[in-house]
Amino acid sequence: MTVKIFLTGVTGYIGGDTFYLLQHNHPDFQFTLLVRSEEKAKNVLSKYPAVRIVIGSLDDSELIEREAATADIVLHTADSSDHVGSANAIAKGLVRGHTPERPGCWLHTGGTGILTYFDSEVYKTFGELGEKVFNDYDGVDELVNLPSEAFHRNVDEIVLRTGIEHQASVKTAIVCPPTIYGVGRGPGSGRGRQVYELTSFILKQKYCPSIGKGLSRWNNIHVRDLSEVFELLVKAALDSSRWTDSEIWGQKGYFLTENGEHTWGDLSRAIGQEAANKGLIKSEGGSPEVRDWSIEEAVKSPAGFEAASWGMNSRGQAVRARKVLGWVPKECSLEAEIPTIVRDEAARLGV
Numbered sequence: 001m002t003v004k005i006f007l008t009g010v011t012g013y014i015g016g017d018t019f020y021l022l023q024h025n026h027p028d029f030q031f032t033l034l035v036r037s038e039e040k041a042k043n044v045l046s047k048y049p050a051v052r053i054v055i056g057s058l059d060d061s062e063l064i065e066r067e068a069a070t071a072d073i074v075l076h077t078a079d080s081s082d083h084v085g086s087a088n089a090i091a092k093g094l095v096r097g098h099t100p101e102r103p104g105c106w107l108h109t110g111g112t113g114i115l116t117y118f119d120s121e122v123y124k125t126f127g128e129l130g131e132k133v134f135n136d137y138d139g140v141d142e143l144v145n146l147p148s149e150a151f152h153r154n155v156d157e158i159v160l161r162t163g164i165e166h167q168a169s170v171k172t173a174i175v176c177p178p179t180i181y182g183v184g185r186g187p188g189s190g191r192g193r194q195v196y197e198l199t200s201f202i203l204k205q206k207y208c209p210s211i212g213k214g215l216s217r218w219n220n221i222h223v224r225d226l227s228e229v230f231e232l233l234v235k236a237a238l239d240s241s242r243w244t245d246s247e248i249w250g251q252k253g254y255f256l257t258e259n260g261e262h263t264w265g266d267l268s269r270a271i272g273q274e275a276a277n278k279g280l281i282k283s284e285g286g287s288p289e290v291r292d293w294s295i296e297e298a299v300k301s302p303a304g305f306e307a308a309s310w311g312m313n314s315r316g317q318a319v320r321a322r323k324v325l326g327w328v329p330k331e332c333s334l335e336a337e338i339p340t341i342v343r344d345e346a347a348r349l350g351v
Contacts, residue, residue: 003238006071008034008058008086009078010044013193014109014177016186018075018227022234023048032067034058034078044187058086068093073105073237075230081111081152091162091170100168105237105249107230108159110152110176112219112256116312117150119216126295127212127265130313136176136256137319143254163250171243173233173253177226178219178314179262181337183344185224191344192223194309195334199271199345201303206281207289208272211298211311214265218314219258222331229257232325247324256318259329264310270335274342280351 005022009015010033023031031051035041041053056063058079068074068090076090090106098104115134119125136143144160146153156174163172184190202208233255236242246252272288275281281288298307321327 003029004032004070004072005029005075005234006032006034006067006073007075007077008080009076010186011035011040011188012078013180013184013186013189013191013223014226015075015077016188016190017184017223018077018230019187020185021224021227021231025231032071034064034067040188047187058083061085061089064089065093065096068104069097071104073107073234075107077109080109081113081155084155084158087155087158091158094162094170095166098169103169103171103243105171106159106162106173107233107237108172108174110156110174112176112178112314112316113151113309114146114153114156114176115314115316116309117146119312120151121147121149125212126311127210127214127216129215129217130315132313132315134256134316135319136254136316137323140252140254140320144251160251163253167250171237171249171253173249173255175226175229175233175255175257177221177257178316179334180221180223180226181334181341182223182331183340191348193306194218195267195271195341196345197303197306198268198310199341200349201301201307202268202272202275202288203280203342203346203349203351205302207291208268209293209298209301209303209307209310210265210268210290211293211295211307214268215263216311216313217261217263218309218312219256219316220260220262220334221257222259222329222337225259225329225331226257228329229255229321229325229327232321232327236325247320252320255321256316257321258316258318259331260333261315262334267334268310270338271342274338275346278342278346280342280346
């Protein structure tokens with residue numbers, strides 16, 4: 001029987017790379033892809049003519065519900081951590097269209113912005129080193145019960161509630177990536193956000209920003225290693241012997257993904273140094289200029305709200321994917337990728 005996958009975000013960074021991996025390794029799967037415009041659909045079909053395209057947005061709840069009802073697996077990556085309407089539509093479709101004999105699986109993309117809760121809502125400190133390190137295996141109960149005020153939490157609650165209340169017929173897993181880097185292989189965007197926007201800012205403004213003391217830390221993951229987690233979950237979804245595995249689905253189905261950690265101040269300086277080495281920005285005494293920011297200055301800067309994350313801590317240990325799925329990340333570190341990121345951002349900006 002043909003495996004049917006409904007995927008949102010194929011023209012984006014995470015969805016595109018995951019789709020690339022899945023269609024390459026599983027050419028017999030039937031993919032239905034939600035795409036926002038005819039123009040983008042044509043681009044996807046020019047590369048992958050065998051896929052089925054449905055034109056629509058995340059606000060097209062009836063369309064999303066219908067596709068979720070008929071899919072074996074829903075892989076949600078398009079603005080998935082913050083769009084309440086699409087999450088509710090997926091939940092309704094999966095519940096309506098599946099049974100314990102033929103369960104539907106929801107692989108949902110969250111984000112480790114949720115782990116910044118203590119910095120942003122409790123301590124309200126920025127640029128300081130946070131000692132709190134979350135753990136998605138021994139500490140999974142804490143992750144799935146974070147306060148409602150935490151970033152992305154409102155959508156996490158929809159996914160978790162669906163997987164708990166309808167655990168026999170709907171299997172849910174939340175994949176929670178941190179800073180993502182590496183060139184994506186999908187048919188659309190191959191570019192990440194946080195570190196790429198930081199690089200873009202440094203190249204355009206010609207200095208390195210550092211919020212507070214610049215000591216806040218964040219995990220990171222190569223996009224190809226992230227895609228491997230999704231593929232391992234797809235394989236688990238297709239194995240009926242694993243449908244009742246409570247370590248994968250439902251209440252404990254929360255997967256942090258990381259294979260390194262960076263300090264935002266150090267990363268900013270390292271990017272600036274690489275840009276200076278390439279002659280893209282000036283340096284005095286061999287080092288680029290560093291400017292200290294407050295969080296208010298960061299948010300009001302040309303980088304906008306994206307800059308806020310450069311002053312917060314988001315630290316976790318991705319134990320569950322390694323232990324339960326056998327995940328072994330193998331791509332290069334973020335530090336090793338910096339020359340490529342600077343080169344590609346400079347080319348994109350034409351500097």
